[in-house]
Amino acid sequence: MTSAPPATVGPRGYVVADLGGTTLRLGRTTDGALDTASVRRIPTEGIGCHRALPPQALQDRIVDQLVGELEQYLRSPHGAGADAVGVSFAGPLTKNGTVLAGPTLWGGAAAPLPIRDILTRRLPVPVVVANDITAAAWRYAATESDPFCLITVSSGIGHKVFRHGEVLVDDAGHGGEIGHWRVDPREDAVPCECGGRGHLGGIASGRGVLLAARRAADDDPRGFASSALAVPAAHHPSGITNQALAQAVRAGDPFATGVLSTCLLPLAQAVNCVFTAIGIRRYLFIGGFATAVGPDFIRLLGDQLTRLGCFGIDEPQIRDMLALGAADDDHCLIGMARMIAHTLPATAGTGGDR
Structure with a gap:
C-alpha cells in the first residue's frame, strides 16, 4: 500500500495592523511578503490628535477606530480571503493579549484592555496580538543570526531582546x-x-x-x-x-x-x-x-x-x-506576518478556524 501524498498548503494571506502613537497602519501579506500597494495609513485617534481628552475616553476612541478599520479592511479587495489578522500594539501586553498601558496612545492610567478578546469577538478570522516591538523583532529574526536588541525611537522608545528564537518578555507583560x-x-x-x-x-x-x-x-x-x-x-x-x-x-x-x-x-x-x-x-534602531x-x-x-x-x-x-534597521515603517507589519505564521497552526482553515 502506498501512502497518500502530503496535503499542500496554499499561500497564507494575513491582514496585519500596527497601532502606533501617531499612525495606524494596515496591510496585506502573502507568505510573509508585504503588498506595499495594500498599505493604508491613518492618523491614530489618540493623544497626538486629542490631547485634551481623558485617557479612558481616548482608549475607547482608539478601540472603536481599530475595530472599525479592520472590519472595513477585511471587506475590501485587499482583505478578502485573509486567513488571520495580526495587530501590533504600542504598549505592554500580557500573554493573554491584554494591553496594560498605552502612554503614547492615551497617556495616563486607563482600564486594562483585553484587545485580543475584543478583536476575536468582532472579527471573522483568527487573531494574534503582540507588542509592536515584539512584532518588529520577528522581521529581523529572519536575518540576524546572533541575539539582538531592537530599539524603536519614534513617538516614544521601546525595545525587545530576541534570543534563541524568542523575544525575552515576561508573561505578565513586563520587559521591553x-x-x-x-x-x-x-x-x-x-x-x-x-x-x-x-x-x-x-x-x-x-x-x-x-x-x-x-x-x-x-x-x-x-x-x-x-x-x-x-x-x-x-x-x-x-x-x-x-x-x-x-x-x-x-x-x-x-x-x-x-x-x-x-x-x-x-x-x-x-x-x-x-x-x-x-x-x-547587536543593537538595531528603527522608528x-x-x-x-x-x-x-x-x-x-x-x-x-x-x-x-x-x-x-x-x-x-x-x-x-x-x-x-530598514528605512521604512513596515517593521511591525512584516514582523507580525512572520509571528502569525510561527504562532498559528499551518493547517488553520481559511477564514476563521479559531
Missing part, C-alpha cells in the same frame, strides 16, 4: 519598556506621557527631542536665530518640527546636532546597561525619528556610547554594535 526607565531622578524632570518623570522616552524619543529643541531655542535665542531651524520655524521655537530637526541634523547644523547629541546620552546609557547586564552585541535622522543618529549615539565606554570592548567594537 526601556523607554520608561527613569534616567533623571529629579522631581522636576521632564514629564513622560505615562505620567511619570525623567523617563528615557520623555527625553530621547522624537517627541522628547522636539521639546528639548524648543526649550533650547527659548534659552538660546541667538543660537536658534543662526540655526537652520529658524527659517522653517518662522523664527518661533514653537514652530520647530521633527522633520525640520532631522533635516537640520543631516545638514550638520550645530544647534540641532547639539540638542540631539545631549538627548542621546541617556539612550547610550541604556544601551550600555543592556550590554553590561546580558552581553548583547520614525531615528530613520528620519538616518546615519547621523547612529554616529551621534556612537559618540556618546564611546565616551561612556563599554566594559571589555574597544571603540571600533562599540560602534560596530549599532546599526539602523
Whole structure:
C-alpha cells in the first residue's frame, strides 16, 4: 500500500495592523511578503490628535477606530480571503493579549484592555496580538543570526531582546519598556506621557527631542536665530518640527546636532546597561525619528556610547554594535506576518478556524 501524498498548503494571506502613537497602519501579506500597494495609513485617534481628552475616553476612541478599520479592511479587495489578522500594539501586553498601558496612545492610567478578546469577538478570522516591538523583532529574526536588541525611537522608545528564537518578555507583560526607565531622578524632570518623570522616552524619543529643541531655542535665542531651524520655524521655537530637526541634523547644523547629541546620552546609557547586564552585541534602531535622522543618529549615539565606554570592548567594537534597521515603517507589519505564521497552526482553515 502506498501512502497518500502530503496535503499542500496554499499561500497564507494575513491582514496585519500596527497601532502606533501617531499612525495606524494596515496591510496585506502573502507568505510573509508585504503588498506595499495594500498599505493604508491613518492618523491614530489618540493623544497626538486629542490631547485634551481623558485617557479612558481616548482608549475607547482608539478601540472603536481599530475595530472599525479592520472590519472595513477585511471587506475590501485587499482583505478578502485573509486567513488571520495580526495587530501590533504600542504598549505592554500580557500573554493573554491584554494591553496594560498605552502612554503614547492615551497617556495616563486607563482600564486594562483585553484587545485580543475584543478583536476575536468582532472579527471573522483568527487573531494574534503582540507588542509592536515584539512584532518588529520577528522581521529581523529572519536575518540576524546572533541575539539582538531592537530599539524603536519614534513617538516614544521601546525595545525587545530576541534570543534563541524568542523575544525575552515576561508573561505578565513586563520587559521591553526601556523607554520608561527613569534616567533623571529629579522631581522636576521632564514629564513622560505615562505620567511619570525623567523617563528615557520623555527625553530621547522624537517627541522628547522636539521639546528639548524648543526649550533650547527659548534659552538660546541667538543660537536658534543662526540655526537652520529658524527659517522653517518662522523664527518661533514653537514652530520647530521633527522633520525640520532631522533635516537640520543631516545638514550638520550645530544647534540641532547639539540638542540631539545631549538627548542621546541617556539612550547610550541604556544601551550600555543592556550590554553590561546580558552581553548583547547587536543593537538595531528603527522608528520614525531615528530613520528620519538616518546615519547621523547612529554616529551621534556612537559618540556618546564611546565616551561612556563599554566594559571589555574597544571603540571600533562599540560602534560596530549599532546599526539602523530598514528605512521604512513596515517593521511591525512584516514582523507580525512572520509571528502569525510561527504562532498559528499551518493547517488553520481559511477564514476563521479559531
